[in-house]
Amino acid sequence: MEVIVVKNYQELSEKAFEMLKALIIEKPDATIGFATGSTPVGLYQLMVKDHLINQTSYQKMTAFNLDEYIGLPQNHPESYYTFMRTNLFNTLDVNFDQVYIPAGDARDIVAEGQAYEVLLDKYPIDFQILGIGTNAHIGFNEPNTPLDSLTGVVDLTEDTIKANARFFENDPSQVPTQAISMGIASILKAKKIVLLASGASKAEAIYNTIHGPVTAEVPSSALQNHPNVTLIIDEAAASKL
Ligand code: F6R
Secondary structure (H helix, E strand, O other): OEEEEEOOHHHHHHHHHHHHHHHHHHOOOOEEEEOOOOOOHHHHHHHHHHHHHHOOOOOOOEEEEOEEEOOOOOOOOOOHHHHHHHHHHOOOOOOHHHEEOOOOOOOOHHHHHHHHHHHHHHOOOOEEEEOOOOOOOEOOEOOOOOOOOOOEEEEOOHHHHHHHHHHOOOOHHHOOOEEEEOOHHHHHOOOEEEEEEOOHHHHHHHHHHHHOOOOOOOHHHHHHHOOOEEEEEEOOOOOOO
8 A cells, every 4th residue: 555645635636636637648548436525626626627728638538436325316416426517527528428426316226236336347447536434434335334345225324424414504314324335345446546535534544544454344444455555645634644
């Protein structure tokens, strides 16, 4: 596991952007795995700015997202579909036929998960961007998710519901209690994984990711079993190392 410690959030975003841009220039038809949440927003802003200034093209890219809330329609303001459209895809020249986000309102959610996994096998992810929960979740794989899990339905923990209430008028009762998420094994199929973490609230999770035992209690510890993982973390997130 490579660990890059940078000064602050701005440097974290720049470092991640540098790596992603190098890949898309070298391999315009790369498959990129995207995350939502606050952490990758700085990276996405740099991608948008660079695309507008330098016309870096994402037309041939295939894109996957890690997860989606169950029960929210695509056009809900807090769906991850809306998040990705607003923060990234609407401004880039993506081919929307090659953009995959699990449908949280699918009628048969189990079949949706299975179909997503088939797509992931068809278009293997070259570069997977990850954030991390304060409880060390990756995607929406909460502690004690089996490390061999594939895309499917997951229950959100109280911690995660509380953490995400900030997007739902600070009202935890509005946060969906389930999500459809790429599983831990699905994430580990990516050729390269880049995990971003910023702030002291992530410091313990980062310590356990790197130094803890590989255990389902710490979902991110599974990354120790992957041959090509880079952590880009700021000094606050690195403060317990
Ligand atoms: C988002 C996701 C989550 C977040 C994590 C951190 O698609 O899968 O694992 O990456 O909850 O969220 P932030 O970045 O908001 O701290």
